[in-house]
Amino acid sequence: MQSIFITDANQWNNALVSIPYAHVLQSWAWGEIKARHGWTPTRVLLLENGAIVAAAQILRRPLPRTPFGVLYVPKGPALNFDNAELFARVLAELENIARQQRAVFIKIDPDIRVNQPAAEIPKQRAWRVSDEQIQFHNTVTCNLARSEQEILAAMKPKWRYNIRLAERKGVTIERPEHGAWSQFYEMYAETSARDGFLIRPLEYYRDVWTTMHNANQAQVFFARVGDSSTGDVLHRTAQNDIVAGLILFWFGRRAWYFYGASRSIHRDLMPNHLLQWEAMRWAKAQGCTEYDFWGAPDALEETAPMYGVYKFKMGFGGEFVERLPAHDFVVNRALYWLYAVARPRYLARLRKLQSSSLESL
Template sequence: MEIRILQDAEEWDRLLLRFPYNHPLQSYEWGMVKSHFGWQAHPCLLEEGGSPMGMALILTKRWGFLPWKVMYVPRGPVLDYEDEGAIESVLSFIEAKAREEKAIFAKIDPEMPEGHPLEEILRKRGWRYSREQIQFRSTLLLDLHPSEDELLRRMKQKTRYNIRLAGRKGVQVKEGSLSDLPLFYRMYRITSRRNGFPIRPYRYYERVWRTFLEKGMAYLLIAEHEGQPLAGVLIIRLGGKAIYMYGASTNEKRNLMPNHLLQWEAIRRARALGCTTYDMWGAPDNPNPSDPMWGVYRFKEGFGGRFVRYIGAYDFVVSPQWYFLYHRVIPAYLAFLRRLALSPSLRRIRGRSCGQRRNRCPQERLPFQGKIPLFM
């Protein structure tokens, strides 16, 4: 087996499309994005007899001031997962690369369905199911082969009704451009506050969105009513798959159901571009009304997608001691700091130090509150 570091973006993406389990997070463009935020990208092409056997966009990042690194192959590696010999060879390479890079561990999370033989191969080689799942383990996939009429027929009756309601009420969907990215981020920030999830600064998303839009690997749609922006989606695509990776909406005129029409138009656009699968990008692992994602799941389910659960992320541990520290000790310490920050006694002390006058105190922020995981 021969290993090549391939620094040609066009050749990398062209070869990536030759494999059935490719993904935008294994594209050269994703490595370029992450390289602007502290990661080093290693686009590794594995060849056997001059023919591509597998590909792995490997990301490494130093852990603080320590000499150790973390290593991640997002939604990869990419190879023929029906070829056990190829699986063994590529995993062997990643394990050796982790040792070479002095990584605490290597993480992979290919989109293989739960129960795939890969799980047993990983366990036999000493990989362990990861405590830190970065990407969604479950999702809903919509088959785009049927006609538009058939796609509508397969939807939940309420979803069809809401799509048509939005149209009757005058909601319109337009294609966005690079100049609309600040608007899209403002809506994304509103969504994060409403739904209680942390997001990164604008410069991070602007880099992601601009990179994929300029390469023709994404499209932005915005729903408006009487000229007022209400919602937006940014769809990233590669090969035959379109992924609903970013969605945002304001708190205005939600009764007009702009998100339903917007989603339908995104699906229609994906189909027109030749995509055969539309990935709703995220669902609860065990859908039930008590799950925090239940509302999101019900919205996505209404479009008629098929529920899929993947094997999830697996880690190959190089340094057990540092791995324990990374996954157990530090999270426990951060949780302790959060509890301490919430304690009434500490709040009283803070109140006295601020002269008991709220308008003289800086806005409180709990330590490490809302931090985004290192890998995202």
């Protein structure tokens, strides 16, 4: 197997889309984003008999005051996972790269279903299930290769009803040409406070969304209540507001619902149902054949934190997909223990102490 390191964006993306299971987080634009936030990307094409058979965008983060680093292949490597022997050879190459780059470990979270034969290969090669799962590994997907009528027919009746209800009640869907990131972030912050999840500062998301939009890999959608033709967004009344939004990523023939946000008002008008449907229609019009709702619970139990979100996604006629969790290949066992075990314990202890201090004020 031959490794070729790529330094040209078009060459990388064109090669990547030709490989099965290529993910948007393996795209050039995503690597450039992470390069501005502490990581160094390396793009590697793997060839056999002169043909490209796999690709891996490898992110490296240095460990302070040491010559070592950690490596991460987000939603990669990309290859045909129906070929288990090929996956084994690709992992062998990644193991060699990890040693060459003085990595403490290398983490992968490939887009492989747990029922594919290749899913057993990491364990056979002494990769371990990672204690740190960065991306969702389970998800819900919808087949966009069908007609719109077939997609609608596969939805739960209540979901079709809610889509029609939103349309009857005057909810409209917009696609701002220039991002409107600040407006989206305001809703995103409201959503995080209401639903109890943490988000990053606006500057990080502005970088992500702008970079992906400029690479023609992202589109924002807004759901508005009322007449969309009147006035400035900042001066509209509660009856003429943006009440929900989503940001869609796409790459090749796949689309991902990456970010969603909504306000607490006008939820009875079902804007999120219409928003998802119009995003699906738009992705289909761009040539996408799969819509990934990006995220589902690890366990399908009603007590699971994401179970309500999972039920919402499944209502669109989606398929629950269980994928392999992230795996680590450990190169330096002592440093791995410090990084993966001692460090999280220390940070958890520190957060607990900070929380106790705040409660005592």
